[in-house]
Amino acid sequence: MDLKLEVIVLPVSDVDRARSFYEAAGFRLDIDHVAGEDYRVVQFTPPGSECSIILGKGVTSAAPGSAQGLYLIVLDIEEARAELIGRGIEVGEVFHDAGGLFHHGHEAGEVAYGAGDEGRVGGPHPDRADYGSYATFSDPDGNGWVLQEVKKRAPGR
Structure with a gap:
């Protein structure tokens, strides 16, 4: 059985600021989807990676900045x-x-x-x-x- 890591959810406090940071870092923007006032999902993929990151509003209850390593x-x-x-x-x-x-x-x-x-x-x-x-x-x-x-x-x- 293959188990491939696909997405890591990053907790952020300001979606637009995080989006700008990851764009500046050269990550590829895959999705920026808004579905109402309380839900937004932004997905990026680092260059050459098969695993992406998701950040947004209403996507995680984890504290902003708590993803490490x-x-x-x-x-x-x-x-x-x-x-x-x-x-x-x-x-x-x-x-x-x-x-x-x-x-x-x-x-x-x-x-x-x-x-x-x-x-x-x-x-x-x-x-x-x-x-x-x-x-x-x-x-x-x-x-x-x-x-x-x-x-x-x-x-x-």
Whole structure:
């Protein structure tokens, strides 16, 4: 049985502000549908992704900014970071984890997604190991995104 992740719902406080942010980040606008005063659904798809995000009004009861650890896989962490910055998105510095593959915990709402500087080493992984280099950013509500560099996916992926 295949189970394919299709959509992630992001809680936001201002739909128009969030729409502008994701458009600026280069996400493809798929839908902006209004069905009355209390319901609006906006769907975006990140470039190259099969999974989309939905935000809007009346689509979730979750607190704005509470979605964390949303990973975007990129081929070149420094290039992806530079492109987002060029689009006006504030992105943290590239880092890797001192202990290995997966960076330490996180705190909601931080642009520098992760447990402060605990376990972080500035710059990409020294060997540019797949799954080893990160950069982070947040949308205007604090929903936390992580860029992760992967050139060759693990077998079976």
